Amino acid sequence: MFTAEQAEIQLSRRAHLAAGQPISTLMAQALANPELISLAAGFVDQASLPVELTGETVREMFADPTAARAALQYGTTVGFPPLREALLEWMRAQDARASRYPNLTTDQIVVTAGSNQLLQIVADTLFEPGDIVLCAAPSYFVFLGTLANLGVRTIGVATDEEGLVPEALDECFARLEAAGDLPRVKSLYCVSYFDNPCGISLAEDRRPRILDIVKRWSQETHIFVIEDVAYRELRYAGDDVPSMRAFDETGDTVILAGTFSKSYSPGIRVGWGVLPDALVEPVLAMKGNVDFGSPNFAQHLIHRVLQSGRFDAHVERLRGAYRVKMDAMLAAAEEFLRPLDGGRWIAPRGGLYVWVELPPGVNAGPQGRLFAEAQNAGVLYVPGEYCYPQEGVRKTNSLRLSFGVQSPQNIRRGMEALAGAVRRVTGQ
Numbered sequence: 449m450f451t452a453e454q455a456e457i458q459l460s461r462r463a464h465l466a467a468g469q470p471i472s473t474l475m476a477q478a479l480a481n482p483e484l485i486s487l488a489a490g491f492v493d494q495a496s497l498p499v500e501l502t503g504e505t506v507r508e509m510f511a512d513p514t515a516a517r518a519a520l521q522y523g524t525t526v527g528f529p530p531l532r533e534a535l536l537e538w539m540r541a542q543d544a545r546a547s548r549y550p551n552l553t554t555d556q557i558v559v560t561a562g563s564n565q566l567l568q569i570v571a572d573t574l575f576e577p578g579d580i581v582l583c584a585a586p587s588y589f590v591f592l593g594t595l596a597n598l599g600v601r602t603i604g605v606a607t608d609e610e611g612l613v614p615e616a617l618d619e620c621f622a623r624l625e626a627a628g629d630l631p632r633v634k635s636l637y638c639v640s641y642f643d644n645p646c647g648i649s650l651a652e653d654r655r656p657r658i659l660d661i662v663k664r665w666s667q668e669t670h671i672f673v674i675e676d677v678a679y680r681e682l683r684y685a686g687d688d689v690p691s692m693r694a695f696d697e698t699g700d701t702v703i704l705a706g707t708f709s710k711s712y713s714p715g716i717r718v719g720w721g722v723l724p725d726a727l728v729e730p731v732l733a734m735k736g737n738v739d740f741g742s743p744n745f746a747q748h749l750i751h752r753v754l755q756s757g758r759f760d761a762h763v764e765r766l767r768g769a770y771r772v773k774m775d776a777m778l779a780a781a782e783e784f785l786r787p788l789d790g791g792r793w794i795a796p797r798g799g800l801y802v803w804v805e806l807p808p809g810v811n812a813g814p815q816g817r818l819f820a821e822a823q824n825a826g827v828l829y830v831p832g833e834y835c836y837p838q839e840g841v842r843k844t845n846s847l848r849l850s851f852g853v854q855s856p857q858n859i860r861r862g863m864e865a866l867a868g869a870v871r872r873v874t875g876q
């Protein structure tokens with residue numbers, strides 16, 4: 449007879465694959481060491497969180513007991529219908545230049561608990577171990593972790609200052625075909641606006657080209673584009689451009705993942721997906737098993753905020769606040785990183801991040817000297833190596849900095865401390 453103490457705990461294969469994922473550690477590290485200037489975790493700006501607007505909206509909602517009870521009850525797996533209507537109208541307005549979406553209906557729109565949930569459920573619906581997902585190199589590391597957790601092979605495609613390089617994508621497909629691996633390619637993942645981690649947006653003219661390439665290589669196996677638009681609203685310069693979904697005339701290729709976490713509040717955590725017809729049923733079946741409906745209260749709240757007409761003004765204020773912080777980080781990069789021999793960075797026009805490449809040979813990874821040295825100097829960053837797909841280039845001298853949380857003064861102090869740490873490690 450075995451006793452409870454003797455019995456062996458057997459975790460699932462997926463639990464073993466999940467071990468060591470960095471996001472929770474980084475977020476906890478930042479919260480546990482408030483004296484550390486965290487330029488790491490992608491928290492949003494504390495001061496511009498919509499306290500008043502949310503408070504007023506909740507009060508309005510609760511002034512009407514019927515509306516309040518509806519929000520406090522379970523909803524449906526697919527999400528609150530009026531919110532899905534509002535999302536469709538919003539998308540039509542945002543992408544009007546490229547498409548009016550004549551064939552898109554609310555049936556293809558699903559509301560989730562943040563876009564991360566949508567990404568997770570889509571991945572669960574589509575991928576088997578050994579399947580291949582092509583990703584920009586570097587890419588959003590949490591989704592890379594989700595994919596690794598499913599046993600998916602992630603392959604990096606080169607990017608430049610205009611985003612994913614179409615020729616590199618085409619070459620990657622050709623190589624995979626020559627190796628007999630094309631049938632295992634299921635998707636391309638792309639953060640199309642001010643991406644995480646580089647802050648780069650995919651150039652408008654590349655959007656239809658990339659779609660054409662994907663559709664051309666979609667032969668034996670249908671290949672989807674997972675377009676993540678998490679940072680679309682956080683634009684501080686230039687004009688908005690249509691989404692990749694707007695160029696997908698047949699609507700059978702792009703899966704769009706959106707969120708109100710960055711533009712409104714990650715505590716409310718409402719995201720959404722726009723799905724190709726063929727995926728609606730399977731994704732909803734999977735979601736039914738996960739939560740049979742994401743938090744309904746949050747969906748009613750966001751719907752009211754959109755209806756109030758005050759969402760746009762809020763986003764405009766956010767842009768103003770983040771623009772100041774981004775400028776502070778870029779000015780500090782000029783002041784402290786420019787003098788370092790071989791350091792370079794990409795100046796974003798939106799989002800929350802600045803991607804830095806240090807002199808070749810500097811190991812900015814979690815086990816490297818710089819990571820520890822920077823923390824001793826009081827600053828935390830995300831090692832760039834977390835952000836690379838499993839296969840392809842991996843620059844260990846890279847790091848991701850976020851300007852979302854810290855004040856302009858702290859950003860400057862953090863950048864100075866970081867540059868000091870780099871100097872000590874490189875002996876400059």
Ligand SMILES: Cc1ncc(COP(=O)(O)O)c(C=O)c1O
Pocket residue numbers: 490561562563564565588639643644676678706707708709714717718719
């Ligand atoms: C590129 C990208 N996609 C998706 C998400 C997930 O956001 P949420 O689940 O809060 O909507 C994030 C969060 O940082 C992100 O950076």
